[in-house]
Amino acid sequence: MAKYKILQFRNECISCGACAAICPEFWIMDDDGTAILKESVLVDDHYEREINSEDDKARNQEAADACPVQIIKVVANEIKKK
Numbered sequence: 001m002a003k004y005k006i007l008q009f010r011n012e013c014i015s016c017g018a019c020a021a022i023c024p025e026f027w028i029m030d031d032d033g034t035a036i037l038k039e040s041v042l043v044d045d046h047y048e049r050e051i052n053s054e055d056d057k058a059r060n061q062e063a064a065d066a067c068p069v070q071i072i073k074v075v076a077n078e079i080k081k082k
């Protein structure tokens with residue numbers, strides 16, 4: 001099991017582009033203006049992707065910290081909720 005998960009509550013994205021600017025290897029902007037977490041899957045009310053490396057965790061934490069509406073979460077794998 002992967003050590004961490006990235007969660008994104010995409011329906012609350014305000015399309016600022018910060019995550020894609022900071023961490024383009026994980027985040028891209030969709031044609032509709034919202035951010036997409038690459039290779040993520042929809043689970044209940046959010047998208048998520050598992051990661052293992054501390055580097056990936058740190059990079060995505062930077063994106064999470066920059067998100068003005070705080071809808072990106074980097075969590076231990078067993079924690080699922082916002």
Ligand code: SF4
Binds near residue numbers: 013020034066072
């Ligand atoms: S930083 Fe947050 S609000 Fe801005 S594009 Fe990314 S997910 Fe959306």
